Amino acid sequence: LLQIPCLCGGASCLLCRCCPNSKNSMVTRLIYAFLLLLSTLVACIMLAPGMEKQLKKVPGFCDNVVDCEALVGYRAVYRISFAMAVFFLLFALLMIQVKSILSPR
Structure with missing residues (x-):
């Protein structure tokens, strides 16, 4: 800890x-x-069949606010992949002028 x-x-x-x-x-x-x-791993889990049923078992997770069908399947994989691509692209842009370990970040 x-x-x-x-x-x-x-x-x-x-x-x-x-x-x-x-x-x-x-x-x-x-x-x-x-x-x-x-x-x-999360993207692979979201592709697993029956994941929507498992999410509905979580109390309070799939109420009227969240549609569990939108959290699973190919759309979920696209969302996760897009978020990770933006995350790594942002860090790549932040490191453009860094030439060594001693360069400011």
């Missing part, structure tokens, strides 16, 4: 000194890979 702030980047590591002794760029890459893997 004490190492959760270390997942947020280099600034939190400077504050709490709880990160393992490894390169920050390597830890960051692993976190980005984990996010991509997690989103891929």
